[in-house]
Amino acid sequence: MAVRIFLASGKQRLIADADGARLDEALFVITRGDETVLTLPSTDVVGAQFEERGAVRYYIAGTANKG
Numbered sequence: 001m002a003v004r005i006f007l008a009s010g011k012q013r014l015i016a017d018a019d020g021a022r023l024d025e026a027l028f029v030i031t032r033g034d035e036t037v038l039t040l041p042s043t044d045v046v047g048a049q050f051e052e053r054g055a056v057r058y059y060i061a062g063t064a065n066k067g
Contacts, residue, residue: 003030006046008064021048021060028062
């Protein structure tokens, strides 16, 4: 599986082989197994979608577009 992150700057970042993501108030954390792969301020992340074999499986919203 891969995670595509949509950033407030308008850019995207694809993390191959990631299998999880969570929003922990101030942080948006991308994981692979029990390992943290990437940590970003949640205010920089619009959202992340999980992709598998070209299909979007699910989406987690960040806080970049929230008041």
